[in-house]
Amino acid sequence: MTEKKKKKSVEEKLSLKNESVWKDADKKTIKEIFDYAEGYKEFLNEAKTEREAVAHIISEAEKLGFKPLDSVKKLKAGDKVYVVNREKNAALVVIGKKPISEGVNLVGSHIDAPRVDLKVHPIYEDSDGEMALFKTHYYGGIKKYQWVNIPLAIHGVIYTKEGKRVDMKIGEDDSDEVFVFADLLPHLARKTQGERKGTAVIEGEELNLLVGSMPIDDKETKAKIKTNVLKILNDRFGIMEEDFLRAELEIVPAWKARDVGFDRGMVGAYGQDDRICGYTSFTAIAEVKKPERTAISVFFDKEEIGSDGNTGAQSNFLVILMAELLKHEGNTAMFDVLDALRRSMALSADVDAGINPTYKNVHDLRNAAKIGHGIIVTKFTGSGGKYSSNDAHAEYMSFVTRLFNEKKVPWQAGELGKVDEGGGGTIAKYISQHGVETVDCGPGVISMHSPMELSSKADIYASHLAYKAFLESVWD
Ligand code: MN
Ligand code: MN
Numbered sequence: 001m002t003e004k005k006k007k008k009s010v011e012e013k014l015s016l017k018n019e020s021v022w023k024d025a026d027k028k029t030i031k032e033i034f035d036y037a038e039g040y041k042e043f044l045n046e047a048k049t050e051r052e053a054v055a056h057i058i059s060e061a062e063k064l065g066f067k068p069l070d071s072v073k074k075l076k077a078g079d080k081v082y083v084v085n086r087e088k089n090a091a092l093v094v095i096g097k098k099p100i101s102e103g104v105n106l107v108g109s110h111i112d113a114p115r116v117d118l119k120v121h122p123i124y125e126d127s128d129g130e131m132a133l134f135k136t137h138y139y140g141g142i143k144k145y146q147w148v149n150i151p152l153a154i155h156g157v158i159y160t161k162e163g164k165r166v167d168m169k170i171g172e173d174d175s176d177e178v179f180v181f182a183d184l185l186p187h188l189a190r191k192t193q194g195e196r197k198g199t200a201v202i203e204g205e206e207l208n209l210l211v212g213s214m215p216i217d218d219k220e221t222k223a224k225i226k227t228n229v230l231k232i233l234n235d236r237f238g239i240m241e242e243d244f245l246r247a248e249l250e251i252v253p254a255w256k257a258r259d260v261g262f263d264r265g266m267v268g269a270y271g272q273d274d275r276i277c278g279y280t281s282f283t284a285i286a287e288v289k290k291p292e293r294t295a296i297s298v299f300f301d302k303e304e305i306g307s308d309g310n311t312g313a314q315s316n317f318l319v320i321l322m323a324e325l326l327k328h329e330g331n332t333a334m335f336d337v338l339d340a341l342r343r344s345m346a347l348s349a350d351v352d353a354g355i356n357p358t359y360k361n362v363h364d365l366r367n368a369a370k371i372g373h374g375i376i377v378t379k380f381t382g383s384g385g386k387y388s389s390n391d392a393h394a395e396y397m398s399f400v401t402r403l404f405n406e407k408k409v410p411w412q413a414g415e416l417g418k419v420d421e422g423g424g425g426t427i428a429k430y431i432s433q434h435g436v437e438t439v440d441c442g443p444g445v446i447s448m449h450s451p452m453e454l455s456s457k458a459d460i461y462a463s464h465l466a467y468k469a470f471l472e473s474v475w476d
Contacts (some may be wrong), residue, residue: 005262020372021458022265024094026032036283036464037457041257043279044269048252049155050088050301050311053111057282057299058084061092064286069093075328078290083321084434088112089311091199092285092319094471096294100325101336103343104294106430107284107467108313109277109350109442110303113270114140114449116147116181116207116251121242123211125226132212132225134179137204146450151178152209153254158239158247165236171254178254179209189364209237211249253451265372265457271460272453273301276460277349277467284467294325295471303427305348309352313427318434342435347400347470348390348428349463352376352414354444357442362422366416369444372456374410375466378440381416383423390428392439397474400439407469410462414444437475441466453475 025033047053058066061082069081079095088111096104115138120135137142153171160166167185171178183202184193193201215224218229233239256270278299285297298321302312309315322344323337331337354371355363369376379397392400404411416424432438443459 002169004053008190009232010089018370018373018412020370021374021456021462024373025458029046031039033457033461034264036461039283040276040279040460041267041269043462044257044267044271045277045289046129046454047111047115047275047278048153048172048271049115049250050112051157051248052155053278054084054087054299057080057111057278058090061286063142069324075325076456085317085322086311089299089315089317091298091317092282093321094285094288094291094295096291098293099178099329100294100322100330101329101340101343102293103340104296104322104325105291105473106296106318106344106346106431106436107277107281107299107300107469107471108207108298108312108339108346108427109281110274110300110307110427111278112140112250112301112304113273114138114142115277116142117208118247118249118251119243121243122209123226123229123241125223127223130213130215130225131210132229134209134211135205136207139250141449143199144204144207145449147207148181148183148202150180150451151254152180152251153178154249156247156249157474158237158243158249160239160243164238166239168237168249176254178252178456181207182210237268248301255452260454266454267457267460268452268454270451270453272455273351273444273448274349274442275438275443276351277463279466280460280463281349283464284471287468288471291472295322297467297471305422306429307430313383313430318436338435344435345396345437345440345475346428347441347467348426348431348438349467350426350428350440350442351445351448351455352378352440352442353416353448354446354454356446362417364415364418367413368414368417369414371444371446371454372458373412373444374459375404375441375443376412376414376429376463377404378414378416378442381424381426381428381440383416383425384420387423388425388429390426390432390438390440392428393437396437396439400470401442402467403473404466407465409466409469410458411466441470 022431066080066082077097084090136208212229216228253270260266260268281297300313306314380391401475446454
């Protein structure tokens with residue numbers, strides 16, 4: 001052996017390797033990855049709101065034998081139960097062989113996604129433009145200019161004066177009408193938009209949804225176009241103007257999930273942050289049979305606006321869930337609940353930023369995640385000096401990464417972006433507040449929070465493998 005070759009082998013031995021999942025993938029593996037993505041795309045098309053995600057997950061879980069927790073008298077190992085909180089937050093639980101008092105394995109994702117909501121008094125008529133429009137208030141961190149001039153659908157619930165619930169989903173069928181935020185033509189945009197800052201090209205109060213352009217055939221009526229829209233809605237759904245204030249109507253892209261690229265290696269779709277983790281943690285727990293420790297996949301609402309509210313990760317949902325589970329072991333004291341949480345461990349399942357080849361400058365490339373290189377273990381999130389970050393302990397990083405190596409889960413470590421570039425948070429810090437050992441762990445996404453987010457099919461499947469390995473694991 002020459003001296004040169006020896007040196008190389010030392011490098012090989014000591015240096016970190018981070019290779020593309022595709023690199024050595026055989027045909028069978030690629031087929032497995034591609035087949036898995038088909039189910040994921042269907043889920044994205046079905047679940048465009050948090051309510052739809054919960055409904056879809058629970059109906060699939062019921063087919064697999066999951067039962068409402070309060071319908072089970074005495075839990076035993078292998079039992080599959082679920083809890084739903086106000087249609088927007090849910091947990092699937094597979095009872096383990098070890099007592100729950102010794103702690104659980106938890107994968108927590110969020111199923112809300114950035115979107116545009118209606119204001120409480122949305123509908124108005126513009127008499128100069130002769131159109132009816134909805135006033136809106138966006139939800140989460142969107143780049144507003146990305147939402148104009150694309151086909152949009154309206155999903156949600158609305159309650160009538162009598163308290164009758166009406167479910168709405170308009171714009172998803174190819175024969176449905178769609179809705180649009182109309183942008184300004186370039187010919188006349190020189191001053192109005194050209195002199196604005198990039199982030200303000202479209203302002204919040206300019207996201208006015210075009211919903212009608214034809215007048216009602218009635219001489220007495222003043223606001224003819226608005227009234228025509230109200231009449232159509234009343235005929236179809238039995239609702240009236242006042243009902244909009246007792247509604248949750250969400251405006252989302254009307255298009256479906258698609259394969260991206262000639263090789264079809266990526267998925268392009270709305271809502272991948274964070275339904276990519278919602279779906280993969282669902283399919284993971286669906287495959288958990290009789291684990292050592294109790295396994296839980298939990299789906300939170302409101303992460304995109306700070307995890308607030310009684311369906312978000314800052315609520316006491318986890319504490320109450322743990323208390324309900326522990327009742328079956330005869331433990332009802334608050335201490336028992338807190339102690340079981342302290343003995344638990346979690347993956348905060350959320351997406352991280354993949355390198356966008358056109359905007360590499362925002363990353364420290366040595367610490368940025370590559371699309372197609374597996375699930376990302378993100379030790380800390382936060383911004384500008386690790387503020388608002390969970391920052392996982394080295395001991396736990398050691399456990400999780402060794403687990404992934406042992407179970408052959410493709411993974412990489414990553415950080416959101418350059419130190420002073422910006423930042424973002426996840427539910428990790430809210431889960432760890434309960435004493436739960438926690439680290440962020442999810443696939444990379446490009447064009448995050450846009451109406452067409454991009455992810456690698458390899459990373460989607462790696463996430464499923466990672467969450468399954470974790471749910472079935474024991475940290476000795
Ligand atoms: Mn997220
Ligand atoms: Mn997000």
